Amino acid sequence: MSQVKGQSYAMTTMESQPIDIPFSKHILGNQLQVIIHEDHACTLAAVNLWYHVGSKNEAAGRTGFAHLFEHLMFEPSKHFGTTYFELLQRAGGQINGSTNTDRTNYWELVPSNALELALWMESDRMMHMLPSLTATAFETQRDVVLNERRQNYENRPYGLAIVALTEALFPPGHPYHWITIGAPADLRSATLGDVQTFFRQFYHPANASLTVAGDVDPAAVLDLVNDYFGACPAGEAPPVVALAPAHATASRRVLEDRVELPRLYAAWLTPANFADGDADLDLASDILAGGKPSRLYRRLVYEERIATDVSASQSSRELGGFFAVAVTAVPGVGLDVVERAVAGELETFAREGPADDELARAKALTETSFVSRLQHVGGFGGRSDQLNSYNVSLGDPGFFTRDLDRYRDATTQSIRKAAAGHLQPGHQVTLSVVPAGRADLAVSGSDMVRVS
Amino acid sequence: MSTPTRREPPALGDDQPVVFPPVTRIRLTNRLAVWSVERRRLPFVSVSLLVPAGSAIDPTDLPGLALLTADMLDEGAAGRSAIEIQEAFGRLGTAIETEAASDAVMLSLSVLPRHAEEACALVAGLVMRPTLAVEDFERVRTLRLNRLRQLRNSPSAVADQAFMQAIFGTHPYGHQPWGLTHGIERMAIADVVRVHEAAYQPASCTMTVVGSLEPADVARIAESAFGTWARPAGWEMRSDLFSPSATRPVAWQEVKIGPTSFPASPAPHASASRVILVDRPGAAQTELRIGHVAVPRSTPDYHALVLLNAILGGQFVSRINLNLREQKGYTYGAHTAFDFRRLAGSFVLQTSVQTDATADAIGESLGEIAAIRGERPPTAQEIDLGRATLTRGYARNFETTGQVGRALAQLAMYDLPDDTFDRFVPGIRSVRANDLTAVAERHLHPEGLVVVAVGDRAKLESGLAALGLGEPVVTTVDV
Numbered sequence: 001m002s003q004v005k006g007q008s009y010a011m012t013t014m015e016s017q018p019i020d021i022p023f024s025k026h027i028l029g030n031q032l033q034v035i036i037h038e039d040h041a042c043t044l045a046a047v048n049l050w051y052h053v054g055s056k057n058e059a060a061g062r063t064g065f066a067h068l069f070e071h072l073m074f075e076p077s078k079h080f081g082t083t084y085f086e087l088l089q090r091a092g093g094q095i096n097g098s099t100n101t102d103r104t105n106y107w108e109l110v111p112s113n114a115l116e117l118a119l120w121m122e123s124d125r126m127m128h129m130l131p132s133l134t135a136t137a138f139e140t141q142r143d144v145v146l147n148e149r150r151q152n153y154e155n156r157p158y159g160l161a162i163v164a165l166t167e168a169l170f171p172p173g174h175p176y177h178w179i180t181i182g183a184p185a186d187l188r189s190a191t192l193g194d195v196q197t198f199f200r201q202f203y204h205p206a207n208a209s210l211t212v213a214g215d216v217d218p219a220a221v222l223d224l225v226n227d228y229f230g231a232c233p234a235g236e237a238p239p240v241v242a243l244a245p246a247h248a249t250a251s252r253r254v255l256e257d258r259v260e261l262p263r264l265y266a267a268w269l270t271p272a273n274f275a276d277g278d279a280d281l282d283l284a285s286d287i288l289a290g291g292k293p294s295r296l297y298r299r300l301v302y303e304e305r306i307a308t309d310v311s312a313s314q315s316s317r318e319l320g321g322f323f324a325v326a327v328t329a330v331p332g333v334g335l336d337v338v339e340r341a342v343a344g345e346l347e348t349f350a351r352e353g354p355a356d357d358e359l360a361r362a363k364a365l366t367e368t369s370f371v372s373r374l375q376h377v378g379g380f381g382g383r384s385d386q387l388n389s390y391n392v393s394l395g396d397p398g399f400f401t402r403d404l405d406r407y408r409d410a411t412t413q414s415i416r417k418a419a420a421g422h423l424q425p426g427h428q429v430t431l432s433v434v435p436a437g438r439a440d441l442a443v444s445g446s447d448m449v450r451v452s
Numbered sequence: 453m454s455t456p457t458r459r460e461p462p463a464l465g466d467d468q469p470v471v472f473p474p475v476t477r478i479r480l481t482n483r484l485a486v487w488s489v490e491r492r493r494l495p496f497v498s499v500s501l502l503v504p505a506g507s508a509i510d511p512t513d514l515p516g517l518a519l520l521t522a523d524m525l526d527e528g529a530a531g532r533s534a535i536e537i538q539e540a541f542g543r544l545g546t547a548i549e550t551e552a553a554s555d556a557v558m559l560s561l562s563v564l565p566r567h568a569e570e571a572c573a574l575v576a577g578l579v580m581r582p583t584l585a586v587e588d589f590e591r592v593r594t595l596r597l598n599r600l601r602q603l604r605n606s607p608s609a610v611a612d613q614a615f616m617q618a619i620f621g622t623h624p625y626g627h628q629p630w631g632l633t634h635g636i637e638r639m640a641i642a643d644v645v646r647v648h649e650a651a652y653q654p655a656s657c658t659m660t661v662v663g664s665l666e667p668a669d670v671a672r673i674a675e676s677a678f679g680t681w682a683r684p685a686g687w688e689m690r691s692d693l694f695s696p697s698a699t700r701p702v703a704w705q706e707v708k709i710g711p712t713s714f715p716a717s718p719a720p721h722a723s724a725s726r727v728i729l730v731d732r733p734g735a736a737q738t739e740l741r742i743g744h745v746a747v748p749r750s751t752p753d754y755h756a757l758v759l760l761n762a763i764l765g766g767q768f769v770s771r772i773n774l775n776l777r778e779q780k781g782y783t784y785g786a787h788t789a790f791d792f793r794r795l796a797g798s799f800v801l802q803t804s805v806q807t808d809a810t811a812d813a814i815g816e817s818l819g820e821i822a823a824i825r826g827e828r829p830p831t832a833q834e835i836d837l838g839r840a841t842l843t844r845g846y847a848r849n850f851e852t853t854g855q856v857g858r859a860l861a862q863l864a865m866y867d868l869p870d871d872t873f874d875r876f877v878p879g880i881r882s883v884r885a886n887d888l889t890a891v892a893e894r895h896l897h898p899e900g901l902v903v904v905a906v907g908d909r910a911k912l913e914s915g916l917a918a919l920g921l922g923e924p925v926v927t928t929v930d931v
Contacts (some may be wrong), residue, residue, distance in 0.1 A: 041493045043468045085768045092844020113465030143781030151784050151804050154736035157605040260601045292538040308598040364545030375852040
């Protein structure tokens with residue numbers, strides 16, 4: 001147990017009351033955005049750094065590069081000869097990073113006595129990573145990433161479905177046409193020269209947002225950040241990613257995989273993160289497929305017993321989102337039967353909207369999980385990551401209450417309208433994943449696809 | 453503040469002590485243990501009920517019975533259907549989670565404090581008055597069998613099962629809590645009823661409550677939810693349960709499922725072969741497990757083994773991960789662990805590697821394990837790093853109500869002393885180099901390591917045969 005130093009946390013979540021995560025925001029002379037959140041509940045300090053670059057910024061033929069680059073950021077930098085891990089591990093820190101379509105984040109969660117070390121290390125790699133990078137390290141990390149792809153996609157049941165789904169949903173030329181891990185051939189053709197260009201374009205203060213949170217003194221933090229990051233040259237804000245029109249082209253595809261039970265994916269293009277309808281569709285996904293009382297579970301798994309599991313999600317991102325339903329059939333049932341049942345439920349839902357009780361439960365569950373995530377000061381999804389997320393997406397780190405209000409304000413009518421507007425029959429991409437040689441189980445009229 | 457210099461890493465400030473929060477321990481009159489920690493950072497409460505009925509009590513011919521029993525609790529109880537139960541939890545903004553390990557089952561949920569009382573009453577309904585209807589049982593059994601069908605294509609699930617079977621044999625530690633197809637097929641609702649009657653008893657369970665509730669509220673809520681849970685006949689005869697300090701459940705030894713009782717510790721299992729190959733034609737990678745039977749959580753060597761493992765493969769900067777990932781690029785990650793349980797668990801190295809590097813990765817792994825207890829014992833620098841990592845990072849384990857709740861459950865599950873978490877940091881600091889050498893010799897057995905590889909036989913077989921561990925046994929695994 002970390003020592004409890006402060007008083008109780010000034011936060012409440014009684015209906016419609018604000019969620020108070022106090023913070024201050026500063027912009028350094030080199031355009032680095034800095035957010036500081038003080039909370040002495042635990043003797044932990046969180047450093048969280050977002051670079052506004054993801055796989056959407058990649059060029060065709062070089063997919064997977066933003067994520068490969070993230071791996072390289074953990075190699076030695078000018079002033080520390082070891083990998084990024086050793087000194088921070090010695091300080092009792094936890095370290096990680098991740099890349100998605102829109103952004104790359106890095107974080108350190110350290111005992112608060114190691115805050116300065118974490119800032120020293122983050123600023124060193126922002127300024128001095130390039131000259132230290134060797135060809136050997138580059139090639140080794142490329143092998144590691146190829147193995148990451150094998151482990152998490154190629155060798156995992158249904159693991160390549162997301163590749164096929166993404167390619168079908170977003171047309172060629174759209175920055176979301178490929179998944180973040182990239183294509184193996186593209187990873188193999190990446191060069192050290194690409195690394196230099198990428199670093200100069202995207203890894204600088206004008207494209208970054210830094211949050212420091214936890215058991216810290218805000219004035220001292222600001223001094224330290226100025227000392228360590230202030231000398232970093234500003235760089236130029238990277239060009240805005242051109243958005244090829246994404247329109248819902250209905251298609252039916254089938255993918256063979258090493259699985260025993262066929263699975264249906266139905267997906268629609270939907271609004272971007274924080275856009276109108278986003279929160280409504282998030283709630284809709286819960287009402288349709290979250291837990292036993294959900295409509296799809298109740299009908300397909302509990303009553304008709306034609307499916308063994310169901311799930312649904314609204315994956316909203318910066319340039320757009322998609323809503324996907326996934327249903328695994330029981331042995332002996334083809335996906336035509338499953339698709340008809342799903343379509344029937346969605347049609348009813350889009351016509352009638354949810355019942356009051358369904359919506360009340362979905363809102364209550366949303367509120368609990370929202371508060372639950374905020375228990376963590378650091379790490380993925382913790383307060384520091386969330387402050388950065390709101391800042392990079394909306395320019396307002398303190399969007400917490402308004403974010404939760406998007407859900408609190410949803411009505412049965414707004415959800416009905418979002419479902420009717422965005423989950424239209426005839427506009428969806430349908431993907432059947434079937435055992436090898438069993439295309440007969442797929443939704444009728446599907447075209448066979450292959451993914452690398 | 454002096455202007456920092458870039459040349460040297462900034463010094464750390466003083467280490468701050470890690471102090472586990474005070475725990476309030478009470479027993480209800482039916483002897484249910486209720487352990488709570490008050491924490492008011494956020495309006496949030498995490499509740500769990502630990503039942504000493506994990507997969508270790510599965511009868512030999514019914515692997516999976518304990519978890520299936522736990523899964524039946526929310527399929528109908530206290531006059532509600534499965535759907536109605538989840539709707540009731542949903543209105544409180546929560547859902548019940550059922551988790552099984554080999555040594556226990558845990559029901560848990562997190563909820564805003566204003567709903568805590570109602571949520572606990574719902575949980576009590578599940579454990580005290582489950583319907584256990586045969587039609588629900590048949591539905592749940594079918595779902596489990598379909599889940600197992602899917603797992604047959606998961607390389608990691610197949611590798612885990614092959615490994616546990618190889619080292620634990622027919623001991624119940626030799627299967628996962630979700631069981632095996634042949635066991636699930638053979639089960640009847642009567643088996644579930646039998647487990648529920650034998651194992652779901654207030655005197656053997658522990659309730660944990662962590663969050664923004666005062667101890668008096670916790671006591672009131674626990675009493676109102678669980679107070680009417682009947683104490684089984686015969687418990688009055690056990691005088692050792694009534695000592696004044698007995699706020700602990702007396703659990704595992706008492707659970708008897710028909711002729712089966714909690715098993716004896718697994719003996720190191722003499723596997724027919726040291727190399728087991730499960731064919732997965734065309735696999736993109738090889739899934740590997742390398743290990744043997746090790747020690748229970750109660751081992752006096754616990755702190756030394758935790759430190760030894762950190763150096764060998766328990767953290768990012770460790771011998772195995774640096775070798776296989778950072779130097780060779782064979783894998784996305786490799787790590788080792790001592791899986792401490794009530795009885796002897798396993799030591800295992802876990803990784804998945806590219807196919808053409810499989811034999812080399814196994815050779816390197818065996819070499820590292822042998823070296824740390826032989827020609828390359830932990831260096832002073834490694835010991836220093838491992839110690840610092842484990843002790844300075846310890847506070848992170850107790851940030852949330854859920855984490856503190858899990859810590860309490862561990863105390864109950866392994867019968868650990870109340871000051872276990874306060875003793876961790878001094879315990880790790882006091883481990884010396886010769887302690888590490890001694891525990892490596894006692895608990896790592898290079899000559900007894902079993903290697904499981906799930907991958908493309910055509911590409912692997914000759915390389916595995918050349919490892920010098922005997923001919924690989926090609927087998928299939930019944931998940």
